[in-house]
Amino acid sequence: MDNWAAAEFMGAMLPNQRFLGNLIACATALDCKRGVSYSVAVGDSGRQSLRRLLRNKRTTMEGLLKGHIQQTAARCVGNELVIAPQDTTTLDYTTHYALEGTGPISTSKRPRGILLHTAMAVTTEGEPVGVLHMHAWERSAMETPKKDSRRELPTSEKESDKWIRGMKGVESALPATQPVLIVGDSESDVYDLLAEPRRRNTHLLIRSCQKRRVRIAADEPDSEGALSLLDAAVNAAPICGEIRVTIPRKGTKPEREATMHVRFLSVDVQPPLHGVRPKTASAVRVSVVEVTEVSPPKDEELLRWRLFTTMPVADFETACLIIRYYTLRWKIEQFHFALKSGCMNVERLQIDNLAALKNALTLYAVLAWRALHVTYISRVQPDEPAITILSETELLVLRTVSKRTVDTVADAIREIAILAGHPRYAKAPPPGIKRVCMGIMQLQAMAYGWELRQHHENSEPR
Numbered sequence: 001m002d003n004w005a006a007a008e009f010m011g012a013m014l015p016n017q018r019f020l021g022n023l024i025a026c027a028t029a030l031d032c033k034r035g036v037s038y039s040v041a042v043g044d045s046g047r048q049s050l051r052r053l054l055r056n057k058r059t060t061m062e063g064l065l066k067g068h069i070q071q072t073a074a075r076c077v078g079n080e081l082v083i084a085p086q087d088t089t090t091l092d093y094t095t096h097y098a099l100e101g102t103g104p105i106s107t108s109k110r111p112r113g114i115l116l117h118t119a120m121a122v123t124t125e126g127e128p129v130g131v132l133h134m135h136a137w138e139r140s141a142m143e144t145p146k147k148d149s150r151r152e153l154p155t156s157e158k159e160s161d162k163w164i165r166g167m168k169g170v171e172s173a174l175p176a177t178q179p180v181l182i183v184g185d186s187e188s189d190v191y192d193l194l195a196e197p198r199r200r201n202t203h204l205l206i207r208s209c210q211k212r213r214v215r216i217a218a219d220e221p222d223s224e225g226a227l228s229l230l231d232a233a234v235n236a237a238p239i240c241g242e243i244r245v246t247i248p249r250k251g252t253k254p255e256r257e258a259t260m261h262v263r264f265l266s267v268d269v270q271p272p273l274h275g276v277r278p279k280t281a282s283a284v285r286v287s288v289v290e291v292t293e294v295s296p297p298k299d300e301e302l303l304r305w306r307l308f309t310t311m312p313v314a315d316f317e318t319a320c321l322i323i324r325y326y327t328l329r330w331k332i333e334q335f336h337f338a339l340k341s342g343c344m345n346v347e348r349l350q351i352d353n354l355a356a357l358k359n360a361l362t363l364y365a366v367l368a369w370r371a372l373h374v375t376y377i378s379r380v381q382p383d384e385p386a387i388t389i390l391s392e393t394e395l396l397v398l399r400t401v402s403k404r405t406v407d408t409v410a411d412a413i414r415e416i417a418i419l420a421g422h423p424r425y426a427k428a429p430p431p432g433i434k435r436v437c438m439g440i441m442q443l444q445a446m447a448y449g450w451e452l453r454q455h456h457e458n459s460e461p462r
Contacts, residue, residue, distance in 0.1 A: 005031070008366050011067030015058040022049035023064075023363075031367055054356035064362040065134060068369075069173045072121050072130025076178055079123055083325055084132060085183040085332040086119035086166040089340065091136075091347055091361075101354040103139035113347075114138045114354075116339075116361060117162045119170050119182070120369070122331045127380070128372045131335075131365055133169025135162075136358045151274045155192040163188045164196050171202055181205055181311065183329045191272050194284045194308070205326055208288070208306040217266035217285060230267070234290050234306065237265040241316040242294070243323070247303070258303060259294045264319040269308075287313035289322045331372075338368040338433050375413070375436050382410030389413075394447045401446065416443055 005027040014020060026046050053059055076082045090105040093113040102112040116136045121129035139159075155161050167182050174180055179201040184193075186209035194204065212230045239261045247256050268283035286308045293303040307326055313319050339346055339361075346364050351357040374389050386395055386406050399406045402415040417431030418424055420438035431439075 004028075004370065008068045008071055009064075011070045013060075013063035013066045014053070015056045019049070019053045022046065023053060026050045027363060027366065030363070031370065051356070054351070054359040055353055057355075059355075059359050061134060061136065061358055061362045064359055065131060065365070068130060068366050069132060072132055073174050073178075075129045076121055076174060080179065081124055082129070082174065082178060082180045083122040083124060083183060083328045083331075084119050084170045084180050085122060085329040086117065086133070086163065086170070086188070087185060087329070087332040087336065088115055088117045088162060088187070089336040090115055091340070093347065093357075096350065096352075098350075098352040099354060099357065100352075101138060105139070114358070115159075116336075117166060118332060118335065118365070119166045120332055120335055121174075122328050124325070124328075125380075126328055126331065127376055128331055128335070128369060130369055132173040133166050134362060134365060135165065135169075136361060138354070155190065160187075160190045160192075163190055163193045167193065167196065167198060167202070167204075171199055177201070179203075181309075181325060183326060185329060189308070191269065191284070194269060194286065194310070195271070195281065203310045205307060205309040205311070205322065207326070208308050212272075213270040214267040215270065215283065217268055227270070230288070230306075233265065233267055234263060234288060237263040237288075237290075239263055240319065243291070243320060253300075256297070258296070260291045260303070261294055262316060262319050262323070263290045263292075264288060264313045264316075266313070284310075286310055287322075289313055289319045291323055334433055335365075335368055335372060338371050338437065339364060341434055341437075344368050344371075344437070371437055371440075372433060375431075375433050378409045378413035378436075379430055382408055384409045386412040390443075391447070393451055394443055397447045397450050398443055416440055419443060 005024045009020070009024050009027060012020065012023065014023070026049070029046060091113045092105060092111055093099050093102050094111050096102075102114055105111050105113045105115065114136050115138070116134065118131060119133040120131050123129060155164065163184060170180060170182055176199060181203045182205070184204075184206045186207040188206045189209045191210075191212075193206070198204075208230070213227060214230050214233055215227050216233055241262050243260050243262060245258050245260055247258050264287060266285065266287050268285050270283050271281040287310075289305075289307045289309065291303075291305045291307075296302050305323070305326065307322060309322055311318075311322065313322060338344060344364050344367060346361060349357060349360060349364075351360055377384070377389070386398075386408055389409055390398065390412055395406065395412070398412065398415055402418070404411070404415060406412050406415055413431060413436060414422075416439035417435040418439070419442045420435045422428065422431045422435045422439070
């Protein structure tokens with residue numbers, strides 16, 4: 001496990017290859033001492049070398065991530081389909097007064113920070129394989145144009161271009177022969193994303209939210225279906241089956257089971273009447289899969305997903321598969337959560353240079369993926385030896401503190417989470433990424449104290 005940082009950063013494109021050893025050492029130190037500032041984690045010499053690297057004008061986010069992206073692409077080989085969820089998160093640096101160049105991150109002018117857009121690779125079973133694309137930007141301090149005027153801007157001049165940029169980033173990261181399904185939430189319901197040229201084996205899956213004009217796809221190639229609004233077309237489609245899903249607990253509302261009706265149909269999405277695009281813009285063929293809750297409980301909002309996908313959907317089984325693929329979008333939410341909370345907490349980074357801060361985010365992104373992957377492995381490979389994810393000292397300390405048998409990965413993750421307050425009772429749900437990160441932080445602090453004590457005892461005069 002000590003060589004993980006070397007594997008992930010070996011291919012990084014750096015201003016000078018002399019930085020590579022320090023980068024690997026700093027990444028290893030940050031992983032071992034999560035929850036503290038990178039200055040404390042890497043020490044004085046590491047802090048100075050990392051500072052020089054992050055502030056170098058030739059250092060870029062793309063260059064720092066290049067090695068990890070190469071490793072991610074290599075891990076994707078052999079998968080019949082890779083799921084690539086993409087999403088945007090805001091990073092709030094309002095109280096970091098020394099940091100200049102940030103922009104507004106909400107409708108209020110006071111909160112300031114940057115936006116981070118990420119696409120990652122996930123297997124169809126849900127394993128987080130790694131980051132494929134990442135870029136950060138700050139909004140202009142200028143007043144946001146009115147909605148009507150924004151609609152007349154080309155997509156390349158709007159934030160919605162991030163979805164197209166993310167798609168191209170995913171394609172450039174993966175081999176041309178690798179099939180990939182790029183998944184986005186309702187914010188990605190952008191016509192120009194659907195219409196953007198892409199590889200034959202690159203497909204899209206997005207949650208629809210716009211009122212669109214569509215033509216029902218006709219069975220005959222030379223015939224045209226009726227033109228209608230999307231709502232009417234979907235509502236007219238027959239129910240092809242139903243599924244049962246578990247709605248997780250939210251706040252004070254308990255977990256519950258829901259029965260969902262499933263519809264699907266094929267439509268040609270017409271170009272919007274507004275916006276800047278060629279008059280010859282053609283319609284885009286997509287499959288629509290809608291899942292709607294039947295008889296929701298009182299005081300509960302009706303659950304409905306309406307999904308666009310460029311993959312063909314011809315039967316109920318395929319429609320259910322598309323629905324399951326969309327649920328994997330949650331992995332990018334978990335990634336951003338790990339990045340902003342737990343042991344990473346990148347919003348607390350005290351770096352007063354904006355370019356250096358963006359570069360540092362790539363380093364922490366690899367660490368966040370690693371935390372997600374360890375949590376995943378603990379659930380799907382629980383019987384692996386605990387030493388595969390812990391050092392000998394950490395394992396010794398965990399056994400001593402817990403006073404329990406800690407032999408497997410599952411044992412280790414459970415006891416680590418309990419250090420952070422996870423309940424011990426037998427039917428407790430599996431620990432989440434936040435508890436695992438917090439527990440790792442506490443375990444590493446205890447292991448550090450243990451090593452200091454051992455060093456002190458060994459250095460005492462006899």
